[in-house]
Amino acid sequence: MSSLLLLLFSFLSVASSTRSSELEILLTLANTLHSSALPNPFSTWDPSSHHCDFNGVSCNPSSSVTQIDLSGLSLSGTLNFTSLCSLPSLETLALGFNSLSGSIPADLDRCSKLQYLDLGNNGFSGSFPDIPSLGELRYLYVNKSGLTGGFPWSSLLNMKKLVVLSVGDNGFDESLFPEEVLEFMDLNWLYLSNCRIQGMIPPGIGKLSKLINLELSMNNITGEIPKEIGNLVNLWQLELYKNGLTGKFPTGMRNLTKLENFDASLNYLEGDLSELKYLTNLVSLQLYMNDFSGEIPAEFGSFQKLVNLSLYTNRLTGPLPEMLGSWAEFDFVDVSENFLTGTIPAYMCKRGKMTKLLVLQNKLSGEIPVTYSNCTTLTRFRVSNNSLSGVVPPGIWGLPNVNIIDLETNQLEGGVTSDIQNAKSLDQLFIANNKFSGELPVEISKAKSLVAIDVSNNGFSGMLPQSIGELKQLSSLHLENNIFSGSIPESLGSCDSVSDVNMANNSLSGEMPPSLGSLPVLNSLNLSNNRLSGPIPSALSSLSLSLLDLSNNRLSGQIPVSLSIQAYNGSFSGNPRLCSYTISSFQRCSSQPGMSKDAHKLIVCFVLLAMLLCICIGLYVCLNKRERNRERSLKENSWDMKSFRALSFTLDEILDSIKPENLIGSGGSGNVYRVVLDNGKELAVKHIRNAADCDGLKKTQSTTPILGTRGKRSREFDSEIETLSSIRHVNVVKLYCSITSDNSSLLVYEYMPNGSLWDKLHSSRKMELDWETRYEVAVEVAKGLEYLHHGCERPVLHRDVKSSNILLDEHFKPRIADFGLAKILQDSSGKDSTHIIAGTHGYIAPEYGYTNKVTEKGDVYSYGVILMELVTGKRAIEAEFGESKDIVSWVLSMLETREKILSLVDSRIPEAYKEDAVKVLRVAILCTATLPNLRPTMRCVVQMLEDVVPCKLLRIVIEKEGDGKTEAGN
Known part of the structure; x- marks a missing residue:
């Protein structure tokens, strides 16, 4: 009896010790992990509580932990x-x-009893x-977890139950493609x-007959889709998009009758779609940008589950099925940039859920x-570049x-009706190149x-709505040829x-309204070939x-003197009374x-001399004041x-080095000086000007103050500099x-002896x-922008990416300069930076013409311009x-033939490198x-450049006859 009690006591002691250890x-x-979630997920993890009661923890009957679930x-x-x-x-x-x-x-290999392991969607490093x-192990999730290096495929071979x-x-x-996978x-x-999988999909994929989901997208997979894919009769989803697949759909794909989601977009696939007509359970079919x-x-x-159909940028012909999308709650169709004929199917919105109708350029x-x-x-309702006719339904x-x-670009008739006042979300109205007539309704201002707005090349008549100034967000107004x-x-003039x-x-x-002169961001004004009279407003x-x-x-x-410049040659011709x-x-x-001519000349000369004298006196006083201020600042040691x-x-x-003889450049954010230290090291110092500085007398548009008129540093400047300093x-x-x-304010940078990329190229x-x-x-600059967009705690937008902001060191290694300064200059000027578009003409993304939203994709566009320069x-x-x-439109206009594409390459680049x-x-x-x-992220750009694999040339711009508004799935 005593031995039995001793054994029981020993068992309880071990169990107690195990529970204590697991607790x-x-x-x-x-204590190791931290959470920003509310309530704190560890609030129930009280040392005085039983560990099996902890949030996310499950135990077996012996109170031993079997499950820890702390995901999300x-x-x-x-x-x-x-x-x-x-x-x-x-x-x-x-x-x-x-x-x-x-x-x-x-x-991790010590967790030998694990059946379910999920480490995905984290920020781990290493292999x-x-x-x-x-x-x-039966379930292994390590997707999107930050891993690099080689994956140990062979070590998975023991996981027969996966x-x-x-x-x-x-x-x-x-x-x-890891052949080891074919053993599961x-x-x-x-x-x-x-x-980063390369090569072909092995025929052995057909052995995995239990697969319900197969996703191989965004790799470098080439060759044809193997016919053995037809053996995967249980597939529910097949994702192959953005690879280098070629050839036709193999015979046997018709066997995938359980398939609901199929995406093979962005490949080089060809042939017809007949093999897919048997896949009656399709919910989403996306095959855009193939051949x-x-x-x-x-x-x-007759597909009764189909809700998404995206086939744009192919060479499809014939009509769209009449009853397309009429059975389910159809979401969107995009068949743009094909050669389709016939009519638009009438019932795709029968269930009242459709969001996008995109059939342009057919x-x-x-x-x-x-x-x-x-x-x-x-x-989104886009039917442009077709041969549609008749009156647009008022609704x-x-x-x-x-x-x-x-x-x-259709043959549509009638007019814009007053129903437009109900279009509260409408931001783009493109109806040019049709046969519309009548007046623009005053309700358009609602x-x-x-x-x-583009209603050009129609037959609109009557007066323009006097209330058009109510459109406070209007950026582009095209009414020509009516x-x-x-x-x-x-x-x-109220459309700021x-x-x-x-x-x-x-x-x-x-007469031209003087209020036009008050439009703060007006860049292009064409009023030619009208009957306007009176003077040109001096505004x-x-x-x-x-x-x-x-x-x-x-x-x-009189033509205003300030407009009498070479840039406006021809701007005033055909006005004989000017x-x-x-x-x-x-x-x-x-x-x-x-007044006699001599007297008139005398007065003009007197006025000009007086103005010149005032300017000289002002400059003299200002320069002396600036020098005195600079000396006083140094003596008073007022620098932070x-x-x-x-x-x-x-x-x-x-x-001591901020002096004219050390000036090496001047730009939108101030002067730049080269400083040589006593130890021989070189630095670059950017001097950002104060609003109260007399440099303002120069009236240069490129000068933007970072300090208030009272000389106080802005909080925005300090905050932004703190961000830039952490990079x-x-x-x-x-x-x-x-x-x-x-x-x-002075910013001290490393010095780049080889100047800018712009200098070296142009x-x-x-x-x-x-x-x-x-x-x-190209690669190194992309990596720098990738870091700014994806590697910082929060994305850092450059806002003025251009070749003159790419500096080169002594080995021609590039450095991105002036990142974030555009935002500093805007914020510190006291204006809402979301309403001021920073950047340089030729590099600015087109969406900045109609939206105030600044995103990473603007930097991506500007970087694309730099690639074109290179x-x-x-x-x-x-x-x-x-x-x-600009260079973008020029490049796109040359993508007609292979010969023209090759002619785009700089003649100084040897023939061997032109491909x-x-x-x-x-x-x-x-x-x-x-x-x-449609633009890739900078992370994707780096991968595309490093892979040195032919990327798919966008047929969106090779064969199209449109005007650049192609939807391409959006």
Whole structure:
């Protein structure tokens, strides 16, 4: 009896010791990890409580931990797998969708009883360890977890019970399709997307007959889809998009009758779609940007689950199935950029859920079905570049959720109805190149979200709505080539966001409203070929216009002297009653009545001399005041120096070097000085000017103050500099310190002896940059921008990416400069930075013309322009591109034949490298897509450039006849 009691006591002691040990392991885990979630997920992890009652913890009947599920709880920190694997009964460890970091050590292999392991969607680093002891594992999720290096595929061979293998979205080393995967006969979920797999899909894939999900997207997989894919009869989802697949759909794909989601977009697939007509359970079918031809199977019209169909940019012909989308709650159709004929199916919104109707650039005919008048869920209605006719159903104009109505280049008639007042979400109205007539309804001013209006090349008549000034977000207004009459509305001057106005070739009369001169961002104004009379408002002199055309009107009086410049040559022709003192092709302005010519000349000379004297006196006083202020600041030691790195220089060394002989550059954010320290080291110092500084007398548009008029540093400046100082990347210029006072601010950077990329490519001192150097610059700059966008705690937007902001060190290694300064200059000027578009003409993304939203995709566009400069050797803006054209539009216009594409490559690049240059140009085209959503992230750009694999040349711009508004799935 005593021995039995002793045995029982020993058992209870061991059990108690085990529970105590497991409690200690869990409490250690809780102390190691941190959570930003509310309530705190560890609030129930009380040492006085039983550990099996902890949130996310489950135990077996013996109170031993079997499951830890802390997924999606905003956890951060590193894991101690040695401790966790000491839990003797642990079968489930779920930590996905957190922000865990550090490496995954080989100790993970000690968790030999694990059946379920989820470490996906975290921020680990390093490679994934060998785990041959995890033979019981059935579910392995390490997707999107920050892993790199080679993946230990062979160590998985012991996991014969594996059901789910999800390792995609990691930066693994390039490898062929892992044949080891083909040994997992119980596998039903295989996720290998975006993990740098190359080569072909092996025929052995057909052995995995239990698969319900197969995802291989965003890799470098080439060759044909193997016919053995037809053996996977249980597939529910098949994702193959963005690879290099070729050939036709194999015979046997018709067997995949359980398939609901199929995406093979962005490949080189060809042939017809007939093999898919048997897949009656399809819910989503996306095959855009391939080379498919033939007709869309009529059977698609009877697919009763189909809600998404995206086939744009192929060579499909024939009609769309009449009953397409009429069975389920159809979401969107995009069959743009094909050769489709027939009519638009009438019943795709039958269930009232459709959001996007995109059929632009085909050969469709007939009328727009009236059924879409009641489709209130539509957000995008794009039918441009077809042969549609008839009257637009009135309800189309007033769809309450529609963002864009694009009817351009058809044969549509009638007019815009008053229903447009109900289009509260409408921001883009494109109806140019049709047969519309009548007046623009005054109710158009009630569509207050409008950003862009283009009704050009129609038969509109009557007066323009006088209330057009109510469209406060309007950026682009194109009314040219109509029959509008009456005066230009004075209220147009209230559209503070408008940058582009074209009313040419109408019958407008009356005087030009002076309010046009108050439009703060107006960049292009074309009022030519009208009947405007009276003087040119002097207020126009305050604008900075890239295009001004007032030709062929009835204007009279003097051409303002500030507009009498070479840039506006031809802008005033065809106005015989205009005169000028400076333009020889116009009659000279007569003197005032009663005044002799000599007296008039004398007065003019006297005024000019007086003005010159005032300017000289002002400059003299200002320069002396500035020098006195500078000396006084130095003597009073009023500088505040904040260092961000170890410094080898003193404040006095910097201040003593800010003098004219050390000036090496001047730009939008101030002067730049070269400083040589006593130890021989070189620095670059940027002097950012104060608003109260007398430099303001120069009236240069590039000078923007960072300090208030009272000389106080802005909080925005300090905050932004703090962010910039934290940036550490080999391809970003080092910021050593900031030096500020009440009157100035200095930023001290590392010095780049080889100047800017712009200088090396385009200046009179340009040198021959070989292709290897250009390619290296392209990759390294992309890595720098990738770091700014993805590697910082929060994204840092550059806002002014251009070749002159890419500096080169002594080895021609690039550094990105002036990142964030555009935002500093805006914020500190006291204006809302979201309403001021920073950047340089030729590099600015097109969406900035109609939206104030600044995103990373703007930097991507600007980077694409730099790639085009590197490949072509051309500047962003060249006269040879044509009026109002930049390098992007020039490149796109040349993508007609292979010969023209090769001719784009800089002649200084040897023939042997031209194919590589074209590959980089393809990346540039992707980066400069018109729509931001179509541009890749900088992380993707780096991968495309490093892979040196031919990227798919966008047929969106090769064969199209449209105008750059192609939707491409959005």
